[in-house]
Amino acid sequence: xxxTIVTSIGSNSFTKVFSSSGSDAVGxxxxxxxxLESSSQHLLNHLYSLWLPTISKQHRNIWILNxxxxxxxxxQLSKKYNNCNFIVIDYYSDSFxxxxxxxxxxxxxxxxxxxxxxPMIFKSVKHDSTSIIKDIQNVYNCVxxxxxxxPIILINSISTLILKSGxxxxxxxxxxxxxxxxxxxxxxxxKQEKEKEKEQQQEQxxxxxxxxxxxxxxxxxxxxxxNRIKMEKSxxxxxxxxxxxxxxxEQSVQKQLQYISSVSIQVTPLSAKLKYSExxxxxxxxxxxxxxxxRSGRVVRNVEYYYINNVTGKVExxxxxxxxxxxxxxxxxxxxxxxxxxxxxxxxxxxxxxVVLPYRHxxxxxxxxxxxxxxxxxxxxxxxxxxxxx
Amino acid sequence: xxLFSHLNWxxxxxMNEDGEPIKSIPSGxxxxxxxxxxxxxxxxxxxxxxxxxxxxxxNNSSNSNSxxxxxxxQQQTSNNVVGGGGGACLLGxxxxxxxxxxxxxxxGYNLTTEHNKGNFTFINGLSTPYRWIIEQRLQQxxxxxIDEEPPLDSISQGFNPFPTIHLIDNxxxxxxxxxxGKNKNNNNELKDILFKIYNEFINxxxxxxxxxxxxxxxxxxxLLESHYSTNPSGSNMDIINFLQYCHNYIKENSTTCxxxxxxxxxxxxxxxxxxxLQYESDLTINITGLKSGYSKDIDGQLNFIQKDxxxxxxxxxxxxxxxxxxxxxxxxxxxxxIQ
Numbered sequence: 001x002x003x004t005i006v007t008s009i010g011s012n013s014f015t016k017v018f019s020s021s022g023s024d025a026v027g028x029x030x031x032x033x034x035x036l037e038s039s040s041q042h043l044l045n046h047l048y049s050l051w052l053p054t055i056s057k058q059h060r061n062i063w064i065l066n067x068x069x070x071x072x073x074x075x076q077l078s079k080k081y082n083n084c085n086f087i088v089i090d091y092y093s094d095s096f097x098x099x100x101x102x103x104x105x106x107x108x109x110x111x112x113x114x115x116x117x118x119p120m121i122f123k124s125v126k127h128d129s130t131s132i133i134k135d136i137q138n139v140y141n142c143v144x145x146x147x148x149x150x151p152i153i154l155i156n157s158i159s160t161l162i163l164k165s166g167x168x169x170x171x172x173x174x175x176x177x178x179x180x181x182x183x184x185x186x187x188x189x190x191k192q193e194k195e196k197e198k199e200q201q202q203e204q205x206x207x208x209x210x211x212x213x214x215x216x217x218x219x220x221x222x223x224x225x226x227n228r229i230k231m232e233k234s235x236x237x238x239x240x241x242x243x244x245x246x247x248x249x250e251q252s253v254q255k256q257l258q259y260i261s262s263v264s265i266q267v268t269p270l271s272a273k274l275k276y277s278e279x280x281x282x283x284x285x286x287x288x289x290x291x292x293x294x295r296s297g298r299v300v301r302n303v304e305y306y307y308i309n310n311v312t313g314k315v316e317x318x319x320x321x322x323x324x325x326x327x328x329x330x331x332x333x334x335x336x337x338x339x340x341x342x343x344x345x346x347x348x349x350x351x352x353x354x355v356v357l358p359y360r361h362x363x364x365x366x367x368x369x370x371x372x373x374x375x376x377x378x379x380x381x382x383x384x385x386x387x388x389x390x
Numbered sequence: 391x392x393l394f395s396h397l398n399w400x401x402x403x404x405m406n407e408d409g410e411p412i413k414s415i416p417s418g419x420x421x422x423x424x425x426x427x428x429x430x431x432x433x434x435x436x437x438x439x440x441x442x443x444x445x446x447x448x449n450n451s452s453n454s455n456s457x458x459x460x461x462x463x464q465q466q467t468s469n470n471v472v473g474g475g476g477g478a479c480l481l482g483x484x485x486x487x488x489x490x491x492x493x494x495x496x497x498g499y500n501l502t503t504e505h506n507k508g509n510f511t512f513i514n515g516l517s518t519p520y521r522w523i524i525e526q527r528l529q530q531x532x533x534x535x536i537d538e539e540p541p542l543d544s545i546s547q548g549f550n551p552f553p554t555i556h557l558i559d560n561x562x563x564x565x566x567x568x569x570x571g572k573n574k575n576n577n578n579e580l581k582d583i584l585f586k587i588y589n590e591f592i593n594x595x596x597x598x599x600x601x602x603x604x605x606x607x608x609x610x611x612x613l614l615e616s617h618y619s620t621n622p623s624g625s626n627m628d629i630i631n632f633l634q635y636c637h638n639y640i641k642e643n644s645t646t647c648x649x650x651x652x653x654x655x656x657x658x659x660x661x662x663x664x665x666x667l668q669y670e671s672d673l674t675i676n677i678t679g680l681k682s683g684y685s686k687d688i689d690g691q692l693n694f695i696q697k698d699x700x701x702x703x704x705x706x707x708x709x710x711x712x713x714x715x716x717x718x719x720x721x722x723x724x725x726x727x728i729q
Contacts, residue, residue, distance in 0.1 A: 036668055036695070041703040068669065072641040073702065093638045095631040098585060163666070164627050243669065249660045 013304055014288060014317055017263055018047065019058060026292075028178050028262035029238050031158075033254065035245040038269045038286040042308060044241070046315040051152070052081040060236070061151035062086040063139070065132065067160040071121060078119045087147060088121045089135055095164075097125045128165050129173035133180075140182050140234075150236040153177060158240040158257070159247065167253055174238060174260060182234045237262075264291045270305070282307040282318060391721045393437070397673070397696060397707060414445055414476075417603050418644025420637050422671035424655040424664065429690045431652055431677045432484060435609050436493050437719050438650060442478050442605060443499040443509065476603030477509035479594040481557075481587060484610035484652070487512055488549040497717055505552040511594045512554040513587065515613065555590055557583060580617040580625050584632040592639065595647050606636070606649040611667075612657050626663045633670055672697045680711075689713050692721075 017026055034040035051060040064074070066088050074088050093099070120143065124135050140148065155161065162170045240257070244266075247253040258264045266289040269275075274284065284305040292300045303320035335342040344352065394416060415421075415438060425431030482490065490512070491501050504510040558578060595604045611629065619625035633651075640647055651671070655664045668674050676693040694707040713720045 036665060036704060039704050041701060045701055045703075069702070070638055070641045072644075076699075092634050095634060096581060096585070098588070098635065160630075160666075163630075163662075164623050166623070243665070245665045246662055246669075248662065 013302060013319060014043070014265065014290060014306070017265075017290065017292065018050065026263055027233065027237050029174055029240060029257070029260055030263045030265070031240055031242055031257050031261040032265045032267070033242045033244050034267040035243060037245075038267045040241060040265075040267045042285060042315055043265075043267065043288075043306065047239075048077060048081070049314070052077070052084045052086065054082070054084055061147050061149055062154055063136070063147075063151045063235075064088045064154045064156060065161075066090045066092050066156055067127070067164075068092060068157045074119055074121070083118050085147075086119045087139060087143065087151075088119050089132075089139060090121055090123045091125075091127045091132075091161075094123055094125055095127070099123075127161060129169050129176065132173055133176055136177075136180075137182070148182070148234075151234075153235050153238045155238065155240040157243055159243040162253055163246065167250075167256060171256065171260065174240070174257075177235060177238050178233070180234050181232055183232070258291070262293050265289070266291075274305070282316070284318070288317075391710070391723070393434075393692075393719075393721055396710065396723065397694065414441065414603070415605055415648055415650070417646060417648045418640055419648050419672040420633070420640060420670065421648065421650045422667050422674045423650060423652045423677065424667075424674065425652065425677040426654065426656040429677045429679045432609065433714050433719060434675070434677070435480075435607060435650070435652060436490075436497060438605065438607060439478055439480070439490070439494065439510075440497045440499060440718075442476055443494075443504055445476070476605065477504075477511070477594075477598050478605045478607060479511045479513070479591055480607045480609065481513045481515050482609055483515035483613040486516060486549070487514065487551075487554060491549070491551065502551045508598065511590075512552075513557055513590055514554050515557045515610075517558050518556060557586060578618065580614065580619040580628050581621075583617055584614070584628060588632060588635055591636065595639075595643065598646075602646070604647045606647065608649070608651045611651050611653045615663075626666070629663075630666055630670070633667075637670060668695065672699075687713060691724075 017030070032040050032043065050056055050058045051062055053059065064086065066074070069092065071088070071090060071093060078084055078086070122135065122139055124131070158170065161173075242254065242257060244254055268287045268289065270284055270287055274280065274287075282305075284307045286306065288304045288306060290300075290302045290304065292302070294300065304317050305320065306315050306317050308314070309316050423431050423434050480490070487501075494501050501510055501512075505512070591606050595606075598604055614629050615625050617625060619628050621628045636649055640649055651667070653664065653667060655661070655676075658664065674695040676695070677690060678693060679690050680688060681691075688711045691709050691711055693709040696705055696707050697703070698705060708723065710721050710723050712722075
């Protein structure tokens, strides 16, 4: 995989990352990194406004793994977009199991209750990777089919999950979810059962260790997988929110997740030059740096700024290059608006251009300047003591 | 000027007779107050207690004065006024009850009377230093064969003007050494302690009549980190789990309770836990000293980070200055202190 980083204009902007579909669609882990100073919430709200309303062109099914927000926030979110429905698997409310509702997912009565709620909320207690995968499988088994079409998994926030379960467990979870295939799980289970029967019939006395193959995890970064047989993936992508200021002393967390992600979006505060600049076209909130890893292996880096349109209340983006070109155009002409004339006529310009500057040795169009050091200039051949008359 | 008035949080709350919103601690919020060694924050705890008890007493007095008003008005004022008062449940991990009691006396409220009215509950998070005296005494009397014990003098009993809830049962510690039972050791594990606190908060809240607000105050969250925890990620994550339960509870009962947590932000080498708390809370108040040094008239500065409910975004609000006077705290916007 080549590792040249190229800056390109416009082709990998924030909007493009999320609006592409089909074979172009971004899969794998999309990492949204932010901090308290530069929060990604505006961007997240923007994505919610694209994905959640059922009438939206970019409507997607969202499955949220909730580690950081109260349930009331999701209920409000649903109300905001006309009571739209999405799935929330809640690991926030009952992390110790104090509410005596361990794994409601397994109980049939509570499932029908959950399905009538908007949004659908499933509560769970254990948050290690195997439990989460089990929960997702259980949810899959009981939700209506329209929620199974290319859902996006949103992990809010993955920082909390890392702090609670550890980085390696979280990475295992992401790998499993990226390559997860619901149907394959069914097939594998059927296979397993057949194998069990065979073994029981054949070798009843010997106890063998059974190799469990629930989901064969393909290693490798997203870009290299496509060369092999393409596995059908159930989730179109995994969108995770990482708070970098919770992992300041563990640099490996951020780097590791960036490494396995296919797109990494970093929200950072504006540089001082932009923050205090008086000539910005729009009041920018933060800087977004997008690092996209394409299937070909190329890594593309794009810098953008976003602001909130006062009129529409929507988030809009400007790329860094457009800002630079605008700044160049805006350099004021110093010869304007003066009471005296500083401009030159055409004749005067020509005359100025054709002046031969002294000390310029033209020769072969050399433009070297001879610098004369005044200290060793006074080179008198005469003896300074000549006029002494002793 | 009130502590919360510049945050525009009063717009939905109850109105008093003048049509102005009643100034009180906003409900349904988890408020984090962070302080440092240089700028101590316990004055805010006393301020909150004072404002709660003052509101309750003005409610009571206005109720008694309403005999001259017509029936309808009386109904109205009594409905509105009930929302302003309320009670407090204080988990003391920084100071002893003796300290809160004495400060209260100076600020104008009596904790014993408030407890008797049902407005105040105290959970003692520190150990009770004089329990062993009682047990030793009982032991002595048993050895001597006397069943009835004469009451201990007030110093040996410890300061206990009204019944308080003890978080840590010293009895178990002393007896676990004699009877080696694993069960008894587990009672002092962090998870169980947090469970106890959570239950006490809920019980206290349910005890109060409807429409009366309860404020949960944790004075000094740092001390909880030092308890023994079996969580592989550390005791901090246990505390975060506990706060998530509290936050959920507050959101479910958002008109009738709120929570204030005091945390010392300079105690950890890294600010990870502090950042976690900030992400969790609806409002963070950072108490700092003045950037320009010491001043006679201004004691310090309060910086606010507010979570906007509609967007879930964090925003910094303009900081305000405060001065701690003998009986009250004065808050004023920066630069507006005249004299």
